[in-house]
Amino acid sequence: MRFRLPLALLAGSAVLIAGCGSSGETAASGKATISYAIWDKNDQASAEKIIAAFQQANPNVTVKLEITPWDQYWTKLQTAASGGSAPDVFWMNSLNVRMYAKGGIIAPVDESKAQGLPAAVVDGYRYDGKLYGLPHTVSIPALWYDKKLFDAAGVAYPTADWTWDDVKAAAKKLTDPSKEQFGILAHMWDQGAFYPTMIQAGGNVLSADGKKSGFDDPASIQGLEFWTSMIEEKVAPIAEVYADTDVITLFQSGKYGMFYGGAWLAATFWANPEVRDRIDVAPLPKGPAKEAVILLGLANAVSAKSEHPKESAAFAEFVASEPAQKILADAGGGALSLRDGTQEGWYKAFPSFHLKETYDASMPHGVPYPVSLNTAQWQDVQNKLLAEAWAGKRPVAEAAKEIATQMNEILAKE
Amino acid sequence: MHTRREWAWGYLLIAPMALGLAVFYLWPIVQTLFLSFTESGVFGGYTWVGTANFTDLSVDEEMYGALGNTLLYAVLVLAGVPLSIVVAALLNVPGLRGLSLYRTLYFLPVVTMPAAVGLTWSYLFNGDFGVINHLLGYLGIDGPYWLGDPDFAIYAIAVVGIWSSIGYNAVLFLAGLQGIPRHYYEAAEIDGAGRLRQFLRITLPLLTPTTFFVLVITMINALQVFDLVYLMVDPKSPSLEGSRTIVYLFYEKGFVQNQRGLAAAIAVVLLGIILALTAIQFRLQKKWVHYE
Numbered sequence: 001m002r003f004r005l006p007l008a009l010l011a012g013s014a015v016l017i018a019g020c021g022s023s024g025e026t027a028a029s030g031k032a033t034i035s036y037a038i039w040d041k042n043d044q045a046s047a048e049k050i051i052a053a054f055q056q057a058n059p060n061v062t063v064k065l066e067i068t069p070w071d072q073y074w075t076k077l078q079t080a081a082s083g084g085s086a087p088d089v090f091w092m093n094s095l096n097v098r099m100y101a102k103g104g105i106i107a108p109v110d111e112s113k114a115q116g117l118p119a120a121v122v123d124g125y126r127y128d129g130k131l132y133g134l135p136h137t138v139s140i141p142a143l144w145y146d147k148k149l150f151d152a153a154g155v156a157y158p159t160a161d162w163t164w165d166d167v168k169a170a171a172k173k174l175t176d177p178s179k180e181q182f183g184i185l186a187h188m189w190d191q192g193a194f195y196p197t198m199i200q201a202g203g204n205v206l207s208a209d210g211k212k213s214g215f216d217d218p219a220s221i222q223g224l225e226f227w228t229s230m231i232e233e234k235v236a237p238i239a240e241v242y243a244d245t246d247v248i249t250l251f252q253s254g255k256y257g258m259f260y261g262g263a264w265l266a267a268t269f270w271a272n273p274e275v276r277d278r279i280d281v282a283p284l285p286k287g288p289a290k291e292a293v294i295l296l297g298l299a300n301a302v303s304a305k306s307e308h309p310k311e312s313a314a315f316a317e318f319v320a321s322e323p324a325q326k327i328l329a330d331a332g333g334g335a336l337s338l339r340d341g342t343q344e345g346w347y348k349a350f351p352s353f354h355l356k357e358t359y360d361a362s363m364p365h366g367v368p369y370p371v372s373l374n375t376a377q378w379q380d381v382q383n384k385l386l387a388e389a390w391a392g393k394r395p396v397a398e399a400a401k402e403i404a405t406q407m408n409e410i411l412a413k414e
Numbered sequence: 415m416h417t418r419r420e421w422a423w424g425y426l427l428i429a430p431m432a433l434g435l436a437v438f439y440l441w442p443i444v445q446t447l448f449l450s451f452t453e454s455g456v457f458g459g460y461t462w463v464g465t466a467n468f469t470d471l472s473v474d475e476e477m478y479g480a481l482g483n484t485l486l487y488a489v490l491v492l493a494g495v496p497l498s499i500v501v502a503a504l505l506n507v508p509g510l511r512g513l514s515l516y517r518t519l520y521f522l523p524v525v526t527m528p529a530a531v532g533l534t535w536s537y538l539f540n541g542d543f544g545v546i547n548h549l550l551g552y553l554g555i556d557g558p559y560w561l562g563d564p565d566f567a568i569y570a571i572a573v574v575g576i577w578s579s580i581g582y583n584a585v586l587f588l589a590g591l592q593g594i595p596r597h598y599y600e601a602a603e604i605d606g607a608g609r610l611r612q613f614l615r616i617t618l619p620l621l622t623p624t625t626f627f628v629l630v631i632t633m634i635n636a637l638q639v640f641d642l643v644y645l646m647v648d649p650k651s652p653s654l655e656g657s658r659t660i661v662y663l664f665y666e667k668g669f670v671q672n673q674r675g676l677a678a679a680i681a682v683v684l685l686g687i688i689l690a691l692t693a694i695q696f697r698l699q700k701k702w703v704h705y706e
Contacts, residue, residue, distance in 0.1 A: 103457040240562030243651030377671040391652035
């Protein structure tokens with residue numbers, strides 16, 4: 001397997017395509033079967049309930065759910081799309097949407113159906129003036145903290161008014177080298193950690209027109225240094241630690257006071273009875289220039305080659321509608337519904353976590369996730385150079401300037 | 415003389431294998447070669463760019479880094495081959511009890527899924543909670559972050575690479591050992607040669623055809639290592655710089671960054687390197703391989 005896999009994957013896609021015929025049933029009988037592809041098994045239960053509700057309202061349409069794990073989802077989708085046999089409706093994220101829209105793989109959706117959804121999420125799915133996906137979930141980064149460590153150190157719990165200085169002061173007090181205990185985890189995470197701090201300091205990741213890198217902005221560099229300085233001051237573990245052990249596991253070990261992590265981890269933490277009672281969540285602290293929370297949402301995109309475009313669009317619209325959003329929230333899984341006022345069921349699933357407060361404080365300061373046409377290409381540059389800065393092998397300012405140079409070259413080619 | 419009919423039967427019998435080879439190996443190679451001269455779109459479609467991908471690679475620091483890491487890995491794994499000879503020799507001791515048990519134990523890693531191997535070893539190597547550092551702690555040694563540190567990662571991965579291949583190689587060597595006629599040893603004993611002398615003068619020379627085969631296969635496999643790196647090193651780890659292999663770079667370019675043409679060019683360069691190194695090995699074999 002070792003050496004056959006890559007070669008065969010790359011060039012063998014042509015072979016695969018030949019084998020994947022189109023699977024839509026004819027519409028002659030008035031009945032339509034559409035396929036719906038998602039990647040998260042945790043959302044299978046809620047997706048099945050939503051499908052059942054949709055089929056009840058549209059008895060002529062059958063929706064077939066296909067779950068492909070994340071690791072293979074995009075490769076499989078690309079291969080299928082190249083051969084013209086993409087699923088009728090499928091999960092899309094804002095990192096990939098432009099590529100699929102430009103490639104003519106997905107069809108524009110009805111703008112009016114996105115009414116009432118937060119702009120920070122919806123705008124992530126615009127390309128060339130049109131909307132290419134109807135968002136149905138939102139992921140909010142937040143500040144998780146270990147109440148037990150806070151109590152022991154006599155530090156007040158984080159609130160919605162916390163600033164960077166509060167984080168740093170608390171991190172210092174919570175650190176105890178004799179117990180191998182650290183105040184905070186400083187993992188290199190874009191959406192919830194260093195992108196927000198870059199923006200909170202008054203900088204940016206990508207200019208508003210998507211043509212210029214913001215990494216060389218002194219404010220952006222200040223946002224990056226917020227993290228590396230805590231590693232240098234030894235209130236956060238060194239970079240190698242996060243490479244060796246997953247941060248979510250680290251935080252649950254009870255040796256780390258604070259953790260910038262997704263609000264969606266509520267389901268994971270709640271499932272662990274040893275952790276459930278000792279932790280809680282607060283909104284991201286404010287930066288020196290402003291408040292900013294990067295919101296990412298998943299959307300449903302409709303294939304441009306679907307044999308049942310009307311039914312497919314109707315399904316995507318239904319998933320983003322209020323009744324379906326309520327079903328999603330009530331399922332109490334990882335995914336949080338996007339439409340305002342539908343989240344009650346989700347909060348109730350994790351009663352002791354301050355999720356409502358976090359949601360209410362975060363949404364008004366929502367900022368879209370920075371994307372261009374081929375985001376993955378400059379993110380790769382960003383991750384490699386920042387890894388050196390995080391490991392202390394290169395000054396942050398120097399790495400950030402190098403990222404800007406390389407990123408601008410990539411953006412110029414788009 | 416063979417009749418037409420016999421030829422037809424012959425072709426018919428090799429057809430399944432030959433067709434499979436053509437469809438799943440030869441055709442992809444041709445396509446990869448073609449792609450390497452293009453800039454290929456994510457959803458099909460391409461533009462011919464001539465040798466631009468190769469000139470880009472020739473000045474790409476990452477490519478040289480990956481080349482260095484891959485060669486270092488190959489050398490380390492090749493250096494582990496003698497271990498397989500030792501294991502095979504031990505398994506070949508006449509009258510050894512529980513032979514099949516040992517054989518199974520040594521062969522177990524070969525039939526274990528690479529995903530399981532990678533996951534298990536990354537737990538063992540874990541800098542904070544790993545068994546290896548825990549044991550080193552008893553000796554008063556503060557073990558490094560084996561997989562997180564660019565100076566150690568490739569060595570840690572090579573250990574796993576050697577561990578996984580010992581069983582396979584040992585079985586080959588064992589077959590080689592058992593193919594050596596007993597009467598050579600009897601003759602040597604009459605002439606007064608000791609055990610060590612017998613091993614050096616009879617066993618090793620007569621084992622050279624097997625050794626040659628094992629070295630060629632091991633080198634080819636080592637140059638294409640991908641799974642262990644992918645499974646054991648986090649994509650954001652600072653150690654990737656010291657453990658990124660050529661096929662890993664190929665994966666990054668082709669499947670993470672969607673630069674299919676450039677990725678194909680990397681695959682072509684790797685193919686060239688493997689061909690060249692294998693050709694060299696075949697040249698050198700005349701100097702040291704003894705066929706009976």
